[in-house]
Amino acid sequence: MKIKNYILVCIIILLSFNSFSQQGKQKKADTLFNKFSFVKAAEVYKDLIQNNYNKEYATRQLADCYAFLRDPKNASRYYKSVVNQENVPVEYYYKYAQSLRGIKKYDESQIWLERYKDSGGVVNANDFSKDINFITSVFGAKQQYFLDRVHFNSKFSDFGAIEYDGKVYFTSARDEGVGIKRLYGWNEQPFLDVYVTDAKSKSNVDHTGKIKGDINSMYHDGPVAITKDGKTMYFSRNNFNKDIETKDRKGLTNMKIYRATLVDGLWTNIEDLSINGDEFSTQHPALNIDDTELYFTSDRPGTKGGSDIWKIEILPDGNLGSLKNLGDVINTANAEGFPFINNESVLFFSSDGHTGLGLLDIFGTIKGDDDEFVDVINLGVPVNSNKDDFSFTMNSNGITGYFASNRTGGRGSDDIYAYHRELVLHVEGVVTDAINVKPIPNAKITLFDDNNQQIAYMLTDEKGYYQINIDRNKDYKIVASQEKYIDDYRNFSSKNLQTELKTITANLILNPVHDVVKLAELNTIYFDYDKHNIREDAALELDKIINLMTNDYPEMVIRIESHTDSRGKLSYNDKLSIDRANSTYDYLISHGIAPERITEHEGFGERRLTNGCEDESDCEEKDHQLNRRTQFIVVKME
Template identity: 85%
Template sequence: MKNKNYILVCIALMLSFSVFSQQGKQKRADTLFNKFSFVKAAKVYRELIQNNYNKDYATRQLADCYAYLRDPRNASRYYKSVVKQKNAPVEYYYKYAQSLRGMKKYDDSQVWLKRYKDSGGVVNANDFSKDINFITSVFGAKQQYFLDRVRFNSKYSDFGAFEHDGKVYFASARDEGVSIKRLYGWNEQPFLDVYVTDVGSKRNVDHTGKVKGDVNSIYHDGPITITKDGRTMYFSSNNFTKEAGEVKDKKGLTNMKIYRATLVDGEWTNIEDLSINGDNFSTQHPALNIDDTKLYFTSDRPGTKGGSDIWVIDIRPDGTLMELKNVGDTVNTESAEGFPFINNEGVLFFSSDGHTGLGLLDIFATIKGEDDDSIVDVINLGVPVNSNKDDFSFTMNPNGITGYFASNRKGGRGSDDIYAYHRKPVLHVEGVVTDAINTNPIANSVITLYDDNDNKIANMVTDENGYYQINIDRNKDYKIVASQDKYIDDYRTFTSKNIQTELITINANLLLNPVQDVIKLAELNNIYFDFNKYNIREDAALELDKIVSLMQNDYPEMVIRIESHTDSRGNLTYNDKLSIDRANSTYEYLISKGITPERITEHQGFGERRLTNGCEDGENCEEEDHQLNRRTQFIVVKME
């Protein structure tokens, strides 16, 4: 009996020691999690799950670890178990929906987002069910961006590529040239440093490629931006100085700051802490506008709408920073926005997981209002810039055609890789439809676009200014037709073949002539000219006198237009001039007989462009057939 009791006591003690051991392990995992050491925390949570200790809690924490590590495949695997738990918090339905989205399982993602909403969850701006056709529209949109190879990626995190004066600056955790490696607990990679290499360089960039000077510290440094004159750099870095060491906030975290450095004898030095920084919030991802008068950045400072917002502040000529502003709710959501960039046209690009996207972080561009610089909307850049993973740190070179971004998508070399792109901007044809008589714009004209096989491919109506714009493909031939009631159709043919990539607009203005109840009166006969002459013949003068009588006596309100022509003989330029001379002589004759100039809206020459028969160049025609083409016509514009 004593032996039995002894055995029971031993078993109880072993169980107690096991419980204490698992409790200590969970405490250790939670400590690592709270310190953002997600790789190490995930390992301990997996052990707790294997030992079946507080399994539901450990599974939730493990799923969150993978979400923070931007690993939607493993995150969704564990969230799938979490949402089956009896008392799982409803926010895990939302987290599961997000992880499924990162796996391109968009339909399943919609199901769990709906369940989250039906369970009382509040959906923020990242309600990707609001546009049910978003995925189809993005994948079906005309591709503008095409990816190019980048040769300087490493097996570690690389991002923030910024091109300036023939060099590419970027942030990287590739520091393998030191004997003692310091690892960042969040993802167990080395800390970031700022590197530079020549544009187009094919060699690998090692530790010797770090920027010279005092920018790089023992903690995170980068990404950066540089002023147009190349003398000033703004860069992100941990809140650390050689004098004060590492500064932590109330939660024990070392936040990010933006510092300013100047170039002195080829080295970046004179490091300056900026007034926008603080010890208890992060300030990072600097970007400058085209004239270096505004600094855009990311921060979770007080007043931030979501996890982080885009902010902007004016830079005075003396370098002081004034007029801090949040860029507003059109850009910033209840989720996270970051990595701003301003191109030469003043367009703000940024990354967000709070706007409708393809996965985790997506890259967006802003749309400005017509009358001011206010931001009225954002657009997703679509594939291949965006993917189902994180896509961020977008930059565009001054040419507006090439640039860089970063992504942790499948197929890369490291955790985050830099991708180069070249852009083929959407090409469009645009123009104004006007009245050929009074040159006023014609609103609500029907514009129809045809391909070279006369297939109709687009149509629209002009606005109140007679303006239209239609997107077209490159390397195609087109015909565009303008139609309107009470007007004669006009058309133009044009091509988008062999044009420069930078060109985004082809102009095609159209003129419509009014349809008259009586276009030509029987009394207004044509007059004719001798070969290579523009003087008024006797027979022509008789006809012109009839017109004068008609306009002065029968139709005192009549307004006409004069159109003169030649036959096909002679070159095109000469015939254009000859027809103008014929129009002028006709006009001058009528004016000399007392017709006021305002009653003749135009007197134009059309050369050989409007032959009345088949007597074109090379055709064997009789003289009387050529004579029919050497004419002036009179078009009635107004009767009363």
Template identity: 80%
Template structure:
């Protein structure tokens, strides 16, 4: 490397060193936000705002963090800045209105609500005017969960679906097809048993799908949770011994959590856990991420309301200890139950004691700064919650799909299982590299634009030339990369019609060094043109190609070029892609036939109709002369010496 280049590289590295902490800080803040750790996320977003790094984006996320922490004063402060941003997403008008409402500034709130509606936003005004905590509407302003069909519901009670290793385990009172039915006196339905079916199965599930082994009894059994290795099951069951229900002093039969192990594909070795008692209920088992804690529902002594969520530590030998109540942030004077912890360590549960949409609603817990304590809860909003009972939420290992139960209208039975998929955060990512040596470019500025050329965000590449920016789904974008010593490059991409489980879109960019690029006019590398639907080199094109051969052989013996060929818009996209490749090949083969070393042509690519020089797109009326301008091959100088 010569001295000049060495100095330039060192300067670029020094400049980029100050950017790395900011890039990492934004990525860390986004990760914390997605894990409901809004306290820590807010701290990092605030630092990004103060450092003026990707300020608009950080301001919006800081406002969202405060809103989700039920802090309308600070949320309003930053939403006020956000709504002044050019081309801010319209949903922020709604969020600002809600934060103002949380501060009891009702008149001002209505002004921004009207602006939201005038900008095309849709809102249920009746729901907006209800005296609900403002956070519920803020969280639900952008739908994250979408319902999918479940085919194995019955006319009886079905709930507690838990997916493991391609199978769905659930509790149901559908005890049909048997000679003797035992009915539960509470609701005159058969007792619950645990059933299992293949995930995504369209077949009806009857009594033959009952879980094999020692789990199902003559009383209530279910729901279940299973360890990741598939060897241990925790499940709820009525308290009984020798087929006789054991009752407490009030004459009630309580629930217990039992543990079973899998032996030769059958569940057996059922164990009554030490946390159980004949005097109160213990049920709804759930495990934390590393399976060292058992979460459960109980009305044991110390319970705040009808039932609370508790935890117990699981020792390496399986024994349970250190039983703790989750506290009054989660537990209320009413009933909480059905805990579940996803792969991110987020607790979901049901409650009829927090502000909600109906009876039992499903909530997520907001983590504190230490990511262990819980500082608040969030109502998941519609369509997960309804004006009826919504409970038994579980999420699959992919973090995208899952199940919950509800007795809402439109179901098949008293309680039905609903499947969901959620749209996770999406980002564009890529690497910016040097077109000559393919090395990553440090500190390149990345600017993201929407389909109307409005700037959305920017950032700089890290030490690996890597960048990542959060984007919305169902949008068209353009991304531009530039750096002082390079010619800028851009890519157009879309986030439309992506599979739900995809969380990233790839957009790599290639930059040509400025010092190696000579204006085409100065070296007379003129564009050549083709006849319609042809890749044959025309006579006028031969004249230009011979000039290029002469320049490369006599005037610039070290020059390296790249060939790019194109078509007009007539014809199908796939046909034009092939035609442009044929034109690139014809051009390449002509130059090689005249003695140009193939190593001096780095690429010969076809771009079809994707890079028109004018507005002659499909459906546009253009003269033949205008279409001719698009049927071309261009030459890009990538190296001179």
């Protein structure tokens, strides 16, 4: 019994020791996790899982580690196990859906997103679930961006490239150190520094390519933004200034944006900005086109998601003015960052909360007439992928630029990609009436290729305007048609055009079709002998003309010509015909026809007889009646 008891006690002690050991490992893993040392934390969590200690919790934490490390393949592997746990928090359904997006399993991702919603999870209004055809539409869209080779990537993280005055400034973790290696716990890579190289250089950049001056510190530095005059730089850095590191209440060192000036070729005079704080991060600086606004990323109080994009006014004296969150169109319940404003004042940014292809995607923005943001546009492939795509910038030419991605096929964890754009080309114009030179709304515009095959059509707007996107290096014919007009067409070509050209103009002019049936309604009216009053039968004909001019041809312009028969003196008949013209004119005007639509109302007396009933001729009354008339001549019509 004593031996058995001894063995039992030993087993209990060993189990207790092992339990304490595993408990210590979990505490270690959680500490590493909370310090954002995800690489090291993941290794300890895997060890806990292998030893079956608090396995469900360790699996959740391990999956989160891979999600933070932007490794959707491994994240989805462990989330798949997590979502089958009993009483698992519903947010893991969403995390699993996101990781599946990252490995292009879009249909399966949609299933888990729906399950998240059905379980009470709140899906951001901008989530990709709003458009089940999004993936198809993005991959089917016409390619506008084309990738070019970059020579200065390293095996570590490289991003944040901007081009200024023939040089490229970028952020990199490539400095491994000579004696002492300092590694960032999150991803076990060296800390970030700012580098510069010639834009046309085809050689790589080593540690000697670091920017000169006081920008780079012993912690993270970059990315940067440079003012148009090249004298001021805004840059991200850990909360470290004048050799002092400041941590928040959780023991973390947040990011700040600092300002430096160029003095004798060195970036110096480092200035801590008023937008910074010790308890939140402020980073990713970007400037608008006239350097009067600073855009940035922050998780400060008032942030809607993990991080939002904000802006603040830069006053003439360098001080900062009013602060503004860019709002719900831009910011979501997830993370937004890396803003950039091009020369046309278009904001670009990265987000994992808007409709995307994977993790972080790059988006452009659309503004309305009041200069407020109204929508965002996914830039599509090849700029975006199923991984993280971020730090998009565009050079002043509007054609070339850079972005970063951790997609498969790169050299390091994050790589810089150069691109050039083939701008969307479109044909546009205005369709006008040949008579009155007014725009024609709802005219049908049909576009044909060089084989006379119809490839597009649309209707003009209320201003007669149309616009159709076309391909470059093609021949086209465009035709305008409308029910009351004769068709017009133009042949044009998009061959051999400058890359910067975005618009071909093809205005079209339509001539009215003279509707014989309708114009037949402009009947001649007749008068009694020696009278100029409007008879009842004449009034009926005039009413038809009024209806025609009001409803069918609202732009029609006419001329009135009145006549007499040959009986009576010539001078008397001249006056009588004028009276008849005046009576006709007054009737039309009194019934709503605008005076400017009747160019003339003249009397010609007996000078234009329609038959041979001249003086002394033997004509019956019915023949004389044919000469006592008023006729209507169309001058202009729709």
